[in-house]
Amino acid sequence: MTSPARGLSAENIRSLLADTSPYLSCDDCFARLDEYVERTLADPRHQDAAMQAHLAGCGACAEEAETLRELLSHPST
Amino acid sequence: MTTVNPTTPDVVPPLGDDAWLAALTDGGGAGHQALARLREVLLRATRHQVWRLRDLLPGAGAGELEDLAQQAADDALVAVLRRLGTFEGRSRFTTWAYKFGVLHAGVAVRRQAWRHREVPLPDTLTLVDTGPTPAAISEATQLARAVEAAIATELTPHQRRVVLALLVEQVPIDVLADRLGSTRNALYKTLHDARCRLRTALTDSGHLQIRTDRSTP
Numbered sequence: 001m002t003s004p005a006r007g008l009s010a011e012n013i014r015s016l017l018a019d020t021s022p023y024l025s026c027d028d029c030f031a032r033l034d035e036y037v038e039r040t041l042a043d044p045r046h047q048d049a050a051m052q053a054h055l056a057g058c059g060a061c062a063e064e065a066e067t068l069r070e071l072l073s074h075p076s077t
Numbered sequence: 078m079t080t081v082n083p084t085t086p087d088v089v090p091p092l093g094d095d096a097w098l099a100a101l102t103d104g105g106g107a108g109h110q111a112l113a114r115l116r117e118v119l120l121r122a123t124r125h126q127v128w129r130l131r132d133l134l135p136g137a138g139a140g141e142l143e144d145l146a147q148q149a150a151d152d153a154l155v156a157v158l159r160r161l162g163t164f165e166g167r168s169r170f171t172t173w174a175y176k177f178g179v180l181h182a183g184v185a186v187r188r189q190a191w192r193h194r195e196v197p198l199p200d201t202l203t204l205v206d207t208g209p210t211p212a213a214i215s216e217a218t219q220l221a222r223a224v225e226a227a228i229a230t231e232l233t234p235h236q237r238r239v240v241l242a243l244l245v246e247q248v249p250i251d252v253l254a255d256r257l258g259s260t261r262n263a264l265y266k267t268l269h270d271a272r273c274r275l276r277t278a279l280t281d282s283g284h285l286q287i288r289t290d291r292s293t294p
Contacts, residue, residue: 007202008221008245015244016224017276017285020269026250026261034168034176057272058265060183060250067126067179072172 020057024050029061037068094170101161116154118171122178123149130183133190145189149182156181187249196256197246198238202228220284227278236271239264 008016032051039046055062092100092114100111123146131142156177164173202225228237242248243264254261279285 008224010217012245013221013224016228016240016272017279018272019276020272023266023269026265030176030180034172038168038172057269058250060187060261063130064126064176064179064183067122067129067183068172068176070129071122071125071175071179 015057018057020053022050022053024054026054026058026061029054029058030064033061033065033068037065037072041069041072091171094164094166097170098161098164101158112154115157115174116150118174119153119157119178120146120150122175123147123153123182126179126182127186130186133186137189145185146182149185150178152185153177153181184251187252188255191249191252196248196253197242199241199246200234200237202241202245220279223279223282223284224275227275227282231274231278232271236267236274239267240271243268 029051032048036046036048036051039048055065097111097115100107101115102108103111124143127142127146127149131137134142137145153174157174160177164170228240232240239253242253243250250261250264253259254264257264276285280287
């Protein structure tokens with residue numbers, strides 16, 4: 001398929017130019033996600049540059065991180 | 078839609094991580110009980126994720142959403158048991174298990190949402206003639222034009238298709254991976270490399286300033 005995409009919105013440009021370094025793969029993000037979310041809930045100042053860069057650049061992983069954060073914020077187990 | 082309401086309370090008291098691992102590796106009744114309990118933990122995660130993403134499935138009723146959550150919990154249970162030996166205790170066991178439920182439910186909802194949709198794979202952008210504009214808009218337009226030019230000249234055809242599908246057409250990354258016979262990992266690496274090329278080109282042309290408080294490509 002070679003039909004053109006839509007023109008760029010400001011949000012498109014922000015996402016296209018996102019700085020996603022240092023690189024972290026989706027698999028590595030998944031491997032660290034549970035620990036990262038627990039740590040950031042315990043200390044909102046917790047820093048993990050690779051995780052933060054990945055979550056800023058990968059919508060699916062960011063969405064999963066937010067869901068996990070919600071689950072842990074309202075524990076019932 | 079109370080069937081998938083994520084606030085459904087659990088009725089079992091919490092287990093410690095060691096107790097979880099011991100019970101799940103028990104071949105007897107304790108093992109069966111632990112499996113059932115783990116599935117309840119996973120179902121809480123999958124229901125929550127399906128509930129969060131329910132707007133992606135506007136025609137789905139409570140029953141269909143519950144079916145998705147139940148199927149995702151089954152898939153997540155298999156995944157957790159297969160990876161049980163990799164649990165290192167860097168988080169609580171239930172947190173570690175939750176992420177499998179969240180992953181499988183998210184993938185299931187996005188696949189369902191795109192099941193009958195064509196996945197657009199454009200290799201060019203539509204250039205919009207904005208005409209005379211105020212200065213601020215003109216500056217934004219110049220940046221957009223520079224980005225469009227960099228997409229056309231700096232990216233490989235594969236990078237261009239992946240970038241436009243993911244970031245402009247908003248195709249979910251796991252849906253695109255399915256359609257291209259690729260993986261989420263591979264597509265994200267393509268996206269990362271493409272972003273590096275775009276940032277370098279835009280920096281070289283003076284449209285993007287390098288920040289010194291972050292690493293740069």
